[in-house]
Amino acid sequence: MLVMEKNQLTEEIEVLIKKYGKERSSLIPILQDIQKQHSYISDYAQQEVARLLDIHPVEVFSVISFYAFLNSSPKGRNIVRLCQTITCDLAGKKNVASAIERELGIKFGQTTPDNKITLEYANCLGMCDVGPAMIVNDRVYYKLDPEKAVSIINEIR
Amino acid sequence: METKEASRAPVSQKAHIIENKDFEGKIGGTVSIEINEKKVQVPLGTTILDACRKNNIHIPTLCHHEDLCVAGVCRICVVEVEGMRTLQASCAFPITSPIKIKTSTPMVRKARRHIIDLLLSEHYGECYSCVRNNNCELQKLAKEYGVDSYTFGHVQKSKYPVDNSSFSVIRDIDKCILCKRCVRTCIDLQEVGVLEAVHRGHDTHINTFMEKDLADVVCINCGQCINRCPTGALHANDPSDEIWDAIDNPKKHVVIQTAPSPRAAIGEEFGLGAGHSMTYQLNSALRRIGFNAVFDTNFTADLTIIEEGTELILRLYKAVVEKNPQIKLPQFTSCSPGWVKYLEHFYPEYIDNLSSAKSPQQMFGSLLKTFYAQKRGINPEDIVSVAVMPCSAKKFECNRPEMTDSGYKDVDYGLTTRELAKMIKEAGINLPEMPKEHFDDPFGDASGAGLIFGATGGVMEAAIRTIVEFVLGKKTEDVFEKANVLPVRGFEGIKYVELPLGTEMGPVPEIIKHLVPNWDWLKGVTLKVAVAHGTANAKKIMEDIKAGGKFSECHFIEFMACPGGCIGGGGQPIPTSPEIRKKRAEAIYAEDESLELRKSHENPNVVRIYEEYLTDGPCGHISHKLLHTHYKPRGRYIA
């Protein structure tokens, strides 16, 4: 990372700390904001958050690795998370999944070569009554079928 | 107790025992409870576990450790509390009302057995080939609870590769039971923060920042996590195979130096209680194993006092008399390699405050392959130099690239107390039965001042004994009773002492006469010193210095990375506890008092080496080349 980028990141984090406070409990909102801004939390950002909150970098990493919606490595600009839990599975998740994979030419767990879309599985999203469900970035989509899923994907492409 | 106050753990994880002497026996001070139908009284806030232990009722534990804050994650310590629907974790249950406890009911026994079975179902490892065989808390529990089959199956495949990147600590996470004792040790006790649980659910495991190798993160190699791990998941990097090879090679001259702390603790590995000094038995055992010569690290501890003390005097002289603004004070001790690496990572801007004197281990190393080799007419290439240390960081230290001033690797292997005990057993020797023998010449036996380096405050005490005599020209015994400098002893996390030097100065002793003309410039000065052990306490002092607080006005500060000092080092016998460390320290102080020679500068061998070899005196050219070193600013950022 360039020095300038680093300094900018530090400034950004300082602003977030002002916004949320220096307590340990501010960690998650701070990480969420960084995630939103950069689509991942770089190792440098993690260490800066740790320094400014006076905790250890490994504690920050531990939290990031715990939560599926926080990433420590770069991902595509859009993240598609399809529910893989049993109710959605019974409701036809498999067909939806293979339709999306065919459309994008990548498998779940991968990112498109142009870095636009990352495919991931998620666990139950609480939308079991209207499955199959998926989340694209912040938005939830439900009652999916292959066709509907593909058209949603094409909107963000 | 030394460690709890240093803990930065969340309030909810700290013990809250209310011990109000005024309230004792009165309403509100204590609670009457029943344990297994026996009535007992305990102070309010005592955990069920402590209450049971005080009443000689054994409750198994895994995640609980006396040095650490409460975790309550393993549930092996469950008991029945009357009126409660579920079993309660006794280590995390503070007693606040008159409860009735049952510690061994069918439900309790079944729950514990299930927990053990579940742990074993995920535990990949074989006891025969495990360092902790016979000293493993999991293995012990399996035996205690009569595990005769794997109720929930048993993993057949390794899940995680072994991380042996570090010179000091090896991680074999397949054997980890996720008790998080290492995490609490590294974060709360040591404030280094290398290990945490990462990922979630079935994938949870203990790892480093960004899952890097241990050698690539800020680990200071203190090994405190090893000492508190209940299993073989963490262990030291053991060089004993290479050492056996050297011993079996007739071309090699294999020498060994023994530090004071291993000698005060190794008896524990042979079934003795803590606090038995084995110094002289160890000498004969080592000779029988096949070492060609056995030396006392205390000799170079004495030398360290002379070198580091002279350095301090020179710094003070330059700062006070010459008003040189480049001189950095306080001077920090540099004999604990864990502390040195901690400073290099977290306070690199203070590197110039570290004494340039090497640690006793490394001083010995460079003398062995120069002075000793010449004297005995041995090719230094054929010398294999081993150091028995209480420490895992000493393994890292002897592998530092700058530690080759003799022209060779100054110390070839750092061996821990535990590893040496294993070698002694392998040789079929029962240490406590060995005859007592002395150390080999030309270094011979050393002083008690070198010996007490092992306990927190020891370096400071040794330095004070010498400084008092050098500067005031008085006997230390006339200033401190029996030359015991009590204010710097004990297990308080941070000790601070002021020593007014007064106005009556002595003559400058011969050995440093060429460096300072007289002591007039120290008249009326109050020497301020401090002592810290455990890097969490070191951090407190460093933050105070950064903020310009009272420690920034100190002249000399002793830092030890490990709680208790070297006697609590990461290479010492397992288990460790405040009680055990206290006994080891007592053994060291008792041995010191029993010695004739108790001051470094009186050690005749030290005097001789300045006459014969280090001829331009303390901090002179020769000693600078061989006995001093430099450090590397590392910074806290992990690339």
Ligand code: SF4
């Ligand atoms: S950690 Fe304990 S139970 Fe596991 S293999 Fe080693 S000795 Fe056996």
Ligand code: SF4
């Ligand atoms: S050796 Fe010390 S610094 Fe390294 S992980 Fe263990 S406790 Fe932490």
Ligand code: SF4
């Ligand atoms: S490595 Fe050892 S101390 Fe750390 S969590 Fe695992 S079993 Fe516990």
Ligand code: FES
């Ligand atoms: S199972 Fe998919 S939303 Fe609950």
Ligand code: FES
């Ligand atoms: S020892 Fe009590 S929960 Fe682990």
